[in-house]
Amino acid sequence: MQPASPDPTLYMMPVAQATQTDPSPLPATVEAVVFDLDDTLCAYWDAAKAGILEAFALHGPAGRTPEAWVAVWGEAFHEFCPNLKQTDWYVRYLKSGATTRTELMRRALARGGVQDEAVAQALSAAYADRRNAHLRLFDDALAVLRALKKGHKLALMTNGPADVQRQEIETLGIGGFFDAFFIEGEFGEGKPSPRVFKSAEQVLGTSSERMLFVGNSYKHDIEPALAMGWSAAWIQRPSDVAPSSKTGLPESKPEGRPEPTVRLSHLSELLPMLGLA
């Protein structure tokens, strides 16, 4: 039996990409581009998933598979982390990821019926180490940063502890691209606080209509940027699912909220929109 011929209509489907003759959906006045880091420039969730599994493979107590321990860890995460900002843990979290990361391991072990401080410490250190070892930029990130750097002010705005986010920037080797950094752990608060976005405008010396945010989170990146009057490019990739996710699906836009200025599936789609390709 002959294989079926390719459906000719597949080649006639419209391609939702800007061409040279299309007007760009982004204003020509954009002079500063602020990037989110995790799952915008680098595949953080993929690294976190590999790192947490390897940590439990190395140090998970007997009686459960590493995958089963990761599931228990996910339950502990949902109990401990969503309200972290409202607790005394937050001040320590801002400085260093180790304190809350180790506490989360203690709670995961306790849920699994194990109380062992040495194992909690070993799991916490292994998770940080293995996650960092797996961290990679997306394929087109460097080319996009290089192209934008020639004519735009660039900043990085990322939530997380000061030490963890700085380690990521060093591991990825991208610090030299940015004129300014807005790291939750250093700034004292993170996205979606409008104070962080306002500070970026002031430090970059740019007005809101000349700012573009590029990020993967509607809640933390896109909605607050739009509320500031910035343009906002929402990058959505299938890999953008946390290891603690209950749905296994990337974030979707809540109904009734404003549309992003543009949606991207690859960072390189930005370049023609900014007249650079």
Ligand SMILES: [Mg+2]
């Ligand atoms: Mg992100």
